[in-house]
Amino acid sequence: MRIVIPEERKLVHEMILPIRWGDMDAYGHVNNTVYFRYMEQARVEWITSLGYEVAPGRESMLMMNGFCNFYKQLSYPGDLILKTSIGTIGRTSMDVYTSMALSTAPDEEAAIGGATMVWVDLTTNKSAPWPEHVLEKLR
Template identity: 45%
Template sequence: MKHVFTFVMPIRWGDMDAMGHVNNTVYFRYMEQARLEWFASLGRSGKDASGHGPVIINASMTFLKQLRHPGDIECRVYAGKLGRTSFETWTEIIRTDLPDVIWAEGGAKVVWCDYAAEKSVPVPDEIRRLIEA
């Protein structure tokens, strides 16, 4: 997989649960936000003029260490395993104050979709070129 984007964001107080650590569902939101910021950096936020855009068909996460507020995280986004209409993404979540420790890592399969037809369409050329380069 190829590193394609890095996004830094704060761990918010409200991200924690009653156990005093970031709730496991929030890690998926971190991964989602990093992926959406990557798409936005490519001019691909939401559906395009033809009604095409990304959908996620599966996602997984491995929780390695417990994140706690306060602090900032860095989400390192990778992309690869390119198909005609889909590609895999992988995200590493790291605290910025401990950059050599991966706190969580996970993946999501992205399918490019015609939203109105609810059918897959080819991955846009600029994203394909970026992943293949």
């Protein structure tokens, strides 16, 4: 099953990440679980670029679910271009997408995945509306 990626999304961050030798599995390509680590690193870099820490305090942005559509196998060596974009921002959640392409073929997506992120009050462990200071940065 392939998840449909919306055309309407806003690019918010871009980074380069090297593929490591240890990212590969016995088949000689990047293990499918590692793609989720790549997306996680892209989200962490984006969140910290906004001036927020990923270590939880009283409130935080947490991942509710995740997915990845795989298009091409990746292998070591190589550098990935990871582009993070956001979809519609809801009252307490938003969808965050990460596309992955080799730096040697930047227009050919190797994979694209995403996560639903939710703003959570960690004292109650319940979702909460996005604070205005977060919305200002996301807009």
